[in-house]
Amino acid sequence: MEDISALQLALFDGDGIGPEVVAATERVLEAVLEAAHVAWEPIRTPIGFASLESEGTTFPARALQLARTADGMVLGPVSHLDYPEATAGGINPSGTLRRELQLYANVRPARTYDGVPWPAQGPFDLVIVRENTEGFYADRTMHMGTGEVMPTPDLAMSYRKVTREGSLRIARHAFELALRRRRSVTAVHKSNVLRVSDGLFLECVRQVAADYPDVEYQEELVDAAAALLIRDPAQFDVMVTTNMFGDILSDEATELSGSIGLAASLNVGEQYVMAQAQHGSAPSLAGKDVANPASLVGSAAMLLAHLGRRRGQEALLRAAAGIEDGLEHLVTSPETRTRDLGGTLGTQEFAEKVAAEAAQRVEQR
Template sequence: MSSYSIAVLPGDGIGPEITDAAEIVLKRLVASNQGLALDLTRYEAGASHYRATGVTLPPDVVTACVAADAVLLAAIGLPDVRNPNGTEVQPEMMVGLRRALDVQSAPRPVKLYPGVRSPLADVGAGIDMVIVRENLEGLFASFGGGAVVGDQVATDTIVITRAGTEKACRYAFELARRRNGRPRDGRRRVTCVDKANVFRCFAFFREVFFDVAKQYPDIEADALYVDAVSLYLVQEPDAYDVLVMENQFGDILSDLGAGLVGGLGMAPSAEIGDHHALFQPSHGSAPTIAGQNIANPIAMILSAAMMLDWLGERHDDPLALGASKQIEAAVAGVLARGDCRTRDLGGAASTTDFAEAVAAAL
């Protein structure tokens, strides 16, 4: 029996709707896989919770997330819900949860599925890459710090450590070993993305990257500057397999990648540590369409598939690994069929319609 406890955080805006959609798929998956059990327990946190209680991330929710086998988070944040200092409450929750779970590496798949149109006129052999963000350091290490002097000067500090960079780079190479290589020719490659020609911290990041690369002689390793990669991802997206980078660069380039494959509704993500992991779509809470049942749930559903893949790897569980593949295959099949697409993909299907179509495909 494969039994896992999942802490589910629906969050804000469209979060509860896409959470319902993911649960439709997961419950059908469990029903069709004898021996697989998922205990899905919901917890309240986020901007709506802050508005009601003054607390964004309750301590008992953090405790439950740490105790769970995995965390499935939908979307958090509302632009009109802010701290007294004027900042949104969303970063407070996300950074707090990341630090509590110690999730160092954040893979964000960028994959163009059959039946989904890319804005690029030519995608070559296809788009199938993963952007890996170092998740706790970089510019985000300044969260809660930084300095403002009067109304004239503001500073934040970027932090790069050998330990944090090694973990993210090692995760990227291990991931490359599991993949089929870049679409162009099947070569397994990890690309370091930095600004090593200007900043000492990025030169250090690149140095650590190539130190780690020596431990993976079966995987090609190269390095490119972030501004160049922003161009190359548009010009030759089939040339990339796994890319690893500092936190802020990963935050930006993963949105660019999502734009190449149909938008943020197609962008799942994970945050992986030595002992814990969190899974969530890369998009925000989209409050302007909340409650209308029109949001694209694919990123949430595929994030749940990533969760099962991680559980399968961590526990050497072929049932969970197989279940992950079943979800992705079902999503791909519905998209390729073309008769059930949400509005952002040019169709008229509701959030629930798409989830039920994937469940039926299982």
């Protein structure tokens, strides 16, 4: 195998269906990296309810240390809404990793696949680049405490954080991504109401846009963008926006594509990168071998592609393309799809088919 200092990937199982879809993703990674002649090592430690039971916390300190030393991470879905209070050990692994590792860009592609019914007016392929460390998210706005306060029992207040640094870097990420796609960026905002915070965000995006004259740039109010996604999502290429708007719009876009079960995502920082499915932990499906692992498998492909570009490693790019092509081929037919998409395959059987198909495509490249 080609040695790139034994690529180390931290695998965090999470909760609910997390262990099953992470195991499926590991199987696919194993197959494609072997086919691409890349040496790798999966490293792991329990998080979520598993570590809460054994160690009294859902995110032990060594998990963060493991993330800091790995070349990349794969995070399974977590049931953080069911965790106890933070004082009782209920720490959200996803939010903590995003904040502590400054994974400022949440990149969420949404696209249609032939053979998978979609409610949109026609086929489309877009990416939403969501700021990941600021905004209205209460755990990401303060040095101490949270961005939500309750001065009296009848008054609740939330603070929104938008910084120049955060806005500039998310804008740059969006424009760099657009250069690899159809060279179009749409900034989504609500500056007619949030004049100060979204005003700063737009100022920064416009500043970055000036550095990319070959990329078409436009702006849309968030309510108009939501409507336009329903009417004609094909008009969008890369959409860049703040945290909460991006969270909502990406869920809308993936539903329009046919299934959130196919929706990959990547959390990117200057130094660290983490693959994470867009969907939740679905505890009612846990242990039944019915969960669709495609979202996390596709996210792992994004992870390999990012590492391949960053390290200048063509083998990782081939492995990523093999996964993406293999997934696309398999989901086109009901005979090779999971049950949520009208097929018959269980989690592990689908993973085996993706592993075989993806590895074959890597070997053919």
